Structures are given as C-alpha cells and as structure tokens.
Amino acid sequence: MSELFDCSDPDQRSRGIMKAAAAVKNGGLVVLPTDTVYGVGADAFDSAAVAALLSAKGRGRDMPVPVLVGSWHTIDGLAMSVSTAMRDLVRAFWPGALSLVVRQAPSVQWDLGDARGTVMLRMPLHPVAIELLREVGPMAVSSANVSGQPPAVDAANAREQLGDLVDVYLDAGPSAQQAASTILDLTGGQPRILRSGPVSAERIAEVLGVDDGSLTG
Numbered sequence: 001m002s003e004l005f006d007c008s009d010p011d012q013r014s015r016g017i018m019k020a021a022a023a024v025k026n027g028g029l030v031v032l033p034t035d036t037v038y039g040v041g042a043d044a045f046d047s048a049a050v051a052a053l054l055s056a057k058g059r060g061r062d063m064p065v066p067v068l069v070g071s072w073h074t075i076d077g078l079a080m081s082v083s084t085a086m087r088d089l090v091r092a093f094w095p096g097a098l099s100l101v102v103r104q105a106p107s108v109q110w111d112l113g114d115a116r117g118t119v120m121l122r123m124p125l126h127p128v129a130i131e132l133l134r135e136v137g138p139m140a141v142s143s144a145n146v147s148g149q150p151p152a153v154d155a156a157n158a159r160e161q162l163g164d165l166v167d168v169y170l171d172a173g174p175s176a177q178q179a180a181s182t183i184l185d186l187t188g189g190q191p192r193i194l195r196s197g198p199v200s201a202e203r204i205a206e207v208l209g210v211d212d213g214s215l216t217g
Contacts, residue, residue, distance in 0.1 A: 004155065005019070020032065024132075024139065031168070035124050035129075038151070038175060044139055053140060068123065068139050079105060080105050089208070097125070097199050098197075099120050102121065103187055149161060154174045155170070
C-alpha cells in the first residue's frame, strides 16, 4: 500500500523524504514534485527498479529514462566530458527546466533503456526534489503518468494513474511550470533542441553565443 505525504507540513515533509529515500534505496518507486511536472523515480543504478518504472508507465526501452541530480558537480562523474558549453548552460539554467542530453561516462554502470551511450540530465528547481536527490544520489525520473496520458502536474493525478505501483508520494502542491522541460542535445556537432519547453531557444542561444535558428534547424 502506497503512502502519501503532504510536504506543506514540515513534519510530514521530513517523514516523507525519509520514507521516500528508504523506498528508493530498497528498489522501490516514488513520486516526487519538480518545477516542471511531477516525476516517478527510482535509483538510477538499480536496473530492476528502472525496469519497474518503465513497466509502471507502460513505456518501452526505446524511450530511456532521464536522470535527475541534486548538484551541479554530479555531472562530472556521469558525463563522458563536460564541455565549456555544457558548463555554461548548467550555470545559467540549473536548477531549472533545461534537460541536457550528453554522452555518458563509460564507467557509469546503469541501464536506463536503449540510450545508446547517452544520458539526459537535469537538476530540478524544487526544494523537495533536491532534498531527496541529495539523500539518495542520482535518480532515474520520468513524468508521473501512464504512457500516452498527460503528465501529472499534482500528486493526486499521479496517484490516479500509478496507484500502488508507487511506494511513496510526495505532495508539494501543483507544479510551478506545468510543462515538461526543454531538451537540448549536446551529443552532435552543434547543440539542437529536441523538445521545446519553458527555457526558450532565444535564452539558450544567448548563453551559447549562437543564432537561435541554429538550435532548431
């Protein structure tokens, strides 16, 4: 039976994060708030837990699970290399609604799906998410919905869709952005936006010193 904790109450928030951290460390699934939409997450390094996450969503391995981190510095151990452009983007937009697709470090042992040596990384702008991530480390996190349904923007909607497949729900009210993050691919010759979102092409282009048309062409 899943548990739901109201993170607007300090005591429930503290207990909820403790219970969520324990669930993640034991291979379970948790629903957590982020600044974009609610996410369903698991230990990124637990392949069975990631497989359970994909199964709960009814999602195939052809759509690998992104990874959320609780600190800028975590990327140094997860990415094959951290370019100047990537570091500039992290400084400008993290924590926030920009996801970066990069080549993963060969030493990283995880199975997020058919990612072909890449990983999508983001640091969310939400205190509850950050607190949990700093407790458990990088988490594989996808939007908290059944595949094909709209992403959940509050805990109640996530629970309606995922039910007891999730061990712990952390309820922090409606998501601020209520839109999925912008996805920027840094694995090719030049950065390319794969999904438009709250962080605009114009803002990204300004940081990178390029024409915004080059990001979407």
